[in-house]
Amino acid sequence: MAAKPAARAEALRREIERHNKLYYNDAAPEISDAEWDSLLKELQEIEAAHPELATPDSPTQRVGSKPSEGFEEVTHRVAMLSLANAFEDEDVESFDRRCRELLNVPEVEYACELKFDGLAVTLVYENGVFVQGATRGDGAVGEDVSNNLRTVRSIPLRLEAKKPPKLLEVRGEVLMFRRDFDALNKRAEAAGEKTFVNPRNSATGALRQLDPKLTAQRRLSFFAYGIGANEGFKVPPTHSELLDALADLGFPVAKDRKVARGVKGLLDFYKAVGAKRPKLDYDIDGVVYKVNAFAQQGSLGFVSRAPRWAIAHKFPAEEATTELLDIDIQVGRTGAITPVARLKPVFVGGTTIVNATLHNEDEIRRKEIWKRDTVVVRRAGDVIPEVARVAKEGPREKADRFTMPTKCPVCGSAIAKGEDEAVARCTGGLFCPAQRKQALIHFAGRRAMNIENLGYKLVEQLVESGLVRTAPDLYKLGVAKLAELERMAEKSAQNVVDGIEKSRETTLARFIYALGIRNVGETTSKDLARHFGSLDKLMEADVEALQGTPDVGPIVAESIARFFAEKHNREVVEQLRAAGVHWTEGEGAAAKAATGPFAGKIVVLTGTLSIPRDDAKALIEEAGGKITGSVSKKTDYVVAGTEAGSKLDKANELGVPVLDEAQFLKMLDK
Ligand SMILES: NC(=O)c1ccc[n+]([C@@H]2O[C@H](COP(=O)([O-])OP(=O)(O)OC[C@H]3O[C@@H](n4cnc5c(N)ncnc54)[C@H](O)[C@@H]3O)[C@@H](O)[C@H]2O)c1
Numbered sequence: 055m056a057a058k059p060a061a062r063a064e065a066l067r068r069e070i071e072r073h074n075k076l077y078y079n080d081a082a083p084e085i086s087d088a089e090w091d092s093l094l095k096e097l098q099e100i101e102a103a104h105p106e107l108a109t110p111d112s113p114t115q116r117v118g119s120k121p122s123e124g125f126e127e128v129t130h131r132v133a134m135l136s137l138a139n140a141f142e143d144e145d146v147e148s149f150d151r152r153c154r155e156l157l158n159v160p161e162v163e164y165a166c167e168l169k170f171d172g173l174a175v176t177l178v179y180e181n182g183v184f185v186q187g188a189t190r191g192d193g194a195v196g197e198d199v200s201n202n203l204r205t206v207r208s209i210p211l212r213l214e215a216k217k218p219p220k221l222l223e224v225r226g227e228v229l230m231f232r233r234d235f236d237a238l239n240k241r242a243e244a245a246g247e248k249t250f251v252n253p254r255n256s257a258t259g260a261l262r263q264l265d266p267k268l269t270a271q272r273r274l275s276f277f278a279y280g281i282g283a284n285e286g287f288k289v290p291p292t293h294s295e296l297l298d299a300l301a302d303l304g305f306p307v308a309k310d311r312k313v314a315r316g317v318k319g320l321l322d323f324y325k326a327v328g329a330k331r332p333k334l335d336y337d338i339d340g341v342v343y344k345v346n347a348f349a350q351q352g353s354l355g356f357v358s359r360a361p362r363w364a365i366a367h368k369f370p371a372e373e374a375t376t377e378l379l380d381i382d383i384q385v386g387r388t389g390a391i392t393p394v395a396r397l398k399p400v401f402v403g404g405t406t407i408v409n410a411t412l413h414n415e416d417e418i419r420r421k422e423i424w425k426r427d428t429v430v431v432r433r434a435g436d437v438i439p440e441v442a443r444v445a446k447e448g449p450r451e452k453a454d455r456f457t458m459p460t461k462c463p464v465c466g467s468a469i470a471k472g473e474d475e476a477v478a479r480c481t482g483g484l485f486c487p488a489q490r491k492q493a494l495i496h497f498a499g500r501r502a503m504n505i506e507n508l509g510y511k512l513v514e515q516l517v518e519s520g521l522v523r524t525a526p527d528l529y530k531l532g533v534a535k536l537a538e539l540e541r542m543a544e545k546s547a548q549n550v551v552d553g554i555e556k557s558r559e560t561t562l563a564r565f566i567y568a569l570g571i572r573n574v575g576e577t578t579s580k581d582l583a584r585h586f587g588s589l590d591k592l593m594e595a596d597v598e599a600l601q602g603t604p605d606v607g608p609i610v611a612e613s614i615a616r617f618f619a620e621k622h623n624r625e626v627v628e629q630l631r632a633a634g635v636h637w638t639e640g641e642g643a644a645a646k647a648a649t650g651p652f653a654g655k656i657v658v659l660t661g662t663l664s665i666p667r668d669d670a671k672a673l674i675e676e677a678g679g680k681i682t683g684s685v686s687k688k689t690d691y692v693v694a695g696t697e698a699g700s701k702l703d704k705a706n707e708l709g710v711p712v713l714d715e716a717q718f719l720k721m722l723d724k
C-alpha cells in the first residue's frame with residue numbers, strides 16, 4: 055500500500071461516508087455496489103491489520119447513513135442491522151462451520167429466502183393498526199416515512215387477526231417491481247424528466263418524497279422478512295414459521311423460500327434462485343440464509359453491524375465501473391454500424407470484459423459519454439454487456455468527443471442513417487466485406503437469384519477461402535476450383551456451377567430483390583420492376599421519381615437512391631451484367647404513364663362507380679394521373695359516380711371538368 059495506513063483509512067472512511075449519503079439519502083450513487091464493497095473491504099482489512107486505527111464510528115461498524123433533514127427521526131426499539139456478505143462458496147462454508155462450532159451441533163437448519171434489492175423499513179402495529187413506519191437510517195435512528203408507507207398497497211393498514219398483539223414491529227423490504235419501474239421511466243422520459251437508473255434507486259427516491267402523493271404515483275411494493283419489537287405476539291420457534299405467521303397476518307411474503315440443512319442445501323437454493331432470477335418480477339441481489347431456530351439465533355448473537363446467525367450470499371455484480379479507453383466502430387452483417395467501447399478490463403457478472411456496446415450515436419449523446427470517462431458497464435444474464443452510464447467525467451478534451459464516421463471503416467462506403475432510425479448503416483451492401491456473407495446468401499436465395507446448391511455453409515467456405523468477394527465472383531467459379539474445397543467433390547462442384555449458370559437468366563424483379571437494398575423486399579422489387587420496366591431507369595430515378603411507384607414511400611425511396619448513389623454498388627451491378635446476368639426488359643408502367651391519357655393530371659374520385667374504387671385508382675395511376683382527396687383549383691378532373699355529393703358541387707363551383715363513369719372509361723379506351 056502506497057499511502058500510510060492511518061491516512062488511507064481516514065480517506066476511505068470519508069469516501070465511504072460520502073457514498074453512503076449519495077446511496078441511502080439521495081438515491082443517486084456515483085459508484086457501483088461492487089466498487090463500494092471493495093472500498094469497505096479495503097477499510098476492513100486495514101482495520102484488521104491495525105486494530106489501533108479502528109474507530110467506533112467507522113463505516114465498518116455501522117450500517118447505512120444518518121437520516122437526513124426533512125423527516126422526523128424515529129429511534130428504533132430494536133436496532134435494524136445489516137447482513138454479512140458471502141460472495142464465494144467458501145464464504146458460505148465458513149459461515150456454516152462457524153455456526154456449527156458456536157452452537158456445538160453437527161448440522162444446522164437454515165431458512166433460505168431472497169435478498170430483495172430495495173430498502174429496509176420497519177412497520178409498527180399497535181393493537182393491530184399501522185401507526186408508524188420508518189426507514190433503517192443508521193440502524194439506530196431512522197426516518198418517519200409513515201405517510202409514504204401508507205400509500206404502498208401491499209402494506210396492510212390493519213392486521214388480519216381476531217386478537218391482534220398489543221405491539222408488533224414487522225420488518226421487510228420496500229421495492230419497485232420492474233414493470234412499475236419501466237412505466238415510471240417511460241412517463242419520466244415522455245415528460246422530459248430525469249430517468250432512474252434502477253428500481254432500487256427509484257424505490258428509495260419514492261419513499262423519501264416529502265409529498266406522499268408523489269410516493270403514491272410511483273407504485274412501491276413490500277415483502278416482509280422479519281420482526282422487531284413485539285408485545286403480546288406469540289413468536290413461533292423458527293424463522294420459517296414466523297414468515298408463515300406474517301403471511302397469515304396479511305403481509306406479502308415471497309414464495310421462493312425453503313428450509314435447508316448443511317452447505318449443500320444452501321448452495322442448491324442459491325443455484326435454483328440464480329436460474330430463476332431473470333424471470334422474477336423484481337430485482338434481487340442474492341439470497342439470505344438464516345439459522346432457523348430462534349433459540350439458536352439468540353445464542354449466536356451479533357457482531358458490530360450484522361447478526362452472526364445470517365448471511366447474504368450475493369450474486370456476481372451485474373454492474374462494474376471502469377475506464378472507457380476508446381470508442382471503435384463495428385460493422386454488422388447487415389451493415390449496421392455499432393459504436394463499441396474499448397474498456398480497461400473489468401470483472402462483471404462473473405467474467406472479465408474488455409468491450410461493451412454503446413448501441414448507437416443517439417445513445418452516446420443521451421448518456422453524454424465521452425472517451426476516457428469512467429463508466430458503469432452492465433452485464434445482465436446473457437445480454438451483451440453495455441455501457442450503462444457515466445460514473446465520472448474524464449478529461450473531456452476535444453478529441454474525447456465521439457463523432458460518427460461518415461465512411462464505413464471496413465469498405466469506405468458512405469454511412470447513412472434514415473430519419474426515423476437510430477441505427478446508422480454502411481451503404482456498401484454488395485461490396486462491404488463485413489456484409490459479404492449475408493449479402494451473398496441473400497443474393498443466392500430462392501426468391502432472389504435462386505442459385506441451387508449454394509447454401510450458407512458453402513458461401514462461408516467461398517468467402518473464407520477468398521474465392522468469392524462479391525456476387526460477380528460467383529460467375530467466375532469453375533468446377534476445378536470449387537472441387538478443391540473441403541467436403542466438395544467433382545460432382546457436387548459441377549452441381550453448384552450448373553446452378554450458378556442457370557441463374558444468369560432471371561427477371562428484373564428478382565435481380566432488384568437480389569441486390570439486398572435495405573427496405574426493398576420481394577413485393578417492392580416487383581412493384582419497382584413493373585413501374586420502371588428497366589434497370590437503367592430505376593438506377594437513374596431520383597427520390598421523387600421513385601416515390602411515384604405505387605406503395606413506395608419516402609423511406610424506401612431514400613434507401614434505393616442511396617444504394618445506387620454508392621459507386622461501389624453500381625460497379626457490382628455492371629460486373630453482374632458483364633458476367634451475363636440478364637432479363638427481359640419492358641416498357642415500364644412509368645413509361646406508359648408518362649404518355650397515358652391522364653399524364654400529369656390531378657384527379658379526384660367521388661360517388662359510387664360500378665368498378666371498385668381501388669381499381670379505378672389503379673387505372674388512373676397507370677394512365678399517368680395522380681389521385682388527391684379534395685377538389686381545388688389545381689384539380690384537372692373530377693370523376694363522379696352516382697350519389698356524388700359536396701365534391702361534385704365544389705367542382706361545378708370552381709369550373710373543374712367533371713367526368714361521369716362512361717366518359718371516364720372512354721378516356722381510358724376501355
Ligand atoms: N454504490 C454505493 O455507493 C453504495 C453505497 C452504500 C451501500 N451500497 C450497497 O449496499 C450494500 C450495503 O448496504 P446494507 O448495509 O444495506 O447491506 P445489504 O443491502 O448488503 O444487506 C442488508 C439489507 O438487506 C436487506 N434485505 C433484503 N432481503 C432481506 C432478507 N430476506 N432478510 C433480511 N434482510 C434483507 C435489508 O434491507 C437489509 O438491511 C453494499 O454491499 C452495497 O451493495 C452501495
Ligand SMILES: [Zn+2]
Binds near residue numbers: 466480486
Ligand atoms: Zn462497409
